Amino acid sequence: MGLQVYINGKWMPKELASVSVFDHGLLYGDGVFEGIRAYGSLVFRLREHLQRLWESAHTLMITIPLTKQQMERVIIETLRTNRLQDAYIRVVVTRGVGDLGLDPAKCKTPTIFVITDKIVLYPASLYKKGLKIITVPTVRNLPEAINPAIKSLNYLNNILAKIEAKNSGCEEALMMNHQGYVTECTGDNIFMVKTESGTRRKPVLITPPDYLGALKGITRQAIIELAQSRKIAFEARVITRHDLFNADEVFLTGTAAEVIPVVEIDGRKIGAGKPGKMTNILLGDFHRLTKKDGVRYRL
Numbered sequence: 001m002g003l004q005v006y007i008n009g010k011w012m013p014k015e016l017a018s019v020s021v022f023d024h025g026l027l028y029g030d031g032v033f034e035g036i037r038a039y040g041s042l043v044f045r046l047r048e049h050l051q052r053l054w055e056s057a058h059t060l061m062i063t064i065p066l067t068k069q070q071m072e073r074v075i076i077e078t079l080r081t082n083r084l085q086d087a088y089i090r091v092v093v094t095r096g097v098g099d100l101g102l103d104p105a106k107c108k109t110p111t112i113f114v115i116t117d118k119i120v121l122y123p124a125s126l127y128k129k130g131l132k133i134i135t136v137p138t139v140r141n142l143p144e145a146i147n148p149a150i151k152s153l154n155y156l157n158n159i160l161a162k163i164e165a166k167n168s169g170c171e172e173a174l175m176m177n178h179q180g181y182v183t184e185c186t187g188d189n190i191f192m193v194k195t196e197s198g199t200r201r202k203p204v205l206i207t208p209p210d211y212l213g214a215l216k217g218i219t220r221q222a223i224i225e226l227a228q229s230r231k232i233a234f235e236a237r238v239i240t241r242h243d244l245f246n247a248d249e250v251f252l253t254g255t256a257a258e259v260i261p262v263v264e265i266d267g268r269k270i271g272a273g274k275p276g277k278m279t280n281i282l283l284g285d286f287h288r289l290t291k292k293d294g295v296r297y298r299l
């Protein structure tokens with residue numbers, strides 16, 4: 001049996017799972033989504049992902065026609081149907097089928113689908129050697145326009161940035177906001193570590209505050225909590241490229257990438273030019289967390 005996809009109340013083979021050409025998710029990017037992971041039959045922070053999905057939908061005034069509990073059951077059932085213990089889960093809710101006009105009121109029922117698939121891991125070499133990233137000209141969406149806190153189907157801002165990074169030979173783009181402050185990358189949040197001069201001489205973990213325009217990453221939150229339980233000093237602080245260039249360590253966080261070290265930004269070597277100590281500690285802590293923090297299911 002091939003991969004089964006949940007769509008609007010039913011499971012069907014992936015070849016048959018399709019949406020209408022009149023779906024506003026397709027016509028206008030009018031919808032929301034989540035990317036979630038399961039580790040050894042444990043869905044990592046599932047409730048937090050569903051909460052974010054519901055919040056994104058609420059802001060867009062899309063009423064998801066399931067309860068969070070029902071959605072949780074759909075996700076678990078999809079994993080079980082596909083006999084997946086380790087998986088990447090994509091949950092999508094669109095405005096639904098309407099006419100060719102923009103009017104969301106013409107869309108009567110949201111389209112819902114859930115895809116669970118084998119997780120495609122980044123090459124291990126990337127974690128050992130670290131990433132080289134580049135700042136791109138496309139600025140992150142203004143929170144006053146399309147708030148990056150909404151995980152919407154409209155990802156063109158990120159896609160343009162990704163194209164610009166790839167045109168310059170980099171896999172990932174660093175995005176500024178309209179004032180030139182660091183926000184995040186195209187699919188990951190960003191952190192830096194800096195030992196500041198002064199009496200403390202202790203490394204501080206820093207990430208931009210999300211009001212500047214970034215997704216409130218679930219992995220980001222997990223890393224903040226792990227750092228706090230290790231009593232690592234943490235601050236959400238406005239940072240510039242200059243701050244990143246002169247950091248001891250930089251790393252990115254996201255559901256797919258987990259914690260990935262950054263060793264070069266815009267041609268500037270970061271720290272010693274190899275993955276840093278705190279990055280590796282937090283990556284280890286994160287791996288341990290994925291083995292215990294989540295919703296368990298049985299195949």
Ligand code: PMP
Pocket residue numbers: 035158184185186187188189214215216217218219220253254255256
């Ligand atoms: N920023 C953006 C723009 C994202 O799309 C994502 C998710 N891929 C993240 C950050 C990381 O968020 P999370 O840790 O919740 O996956």
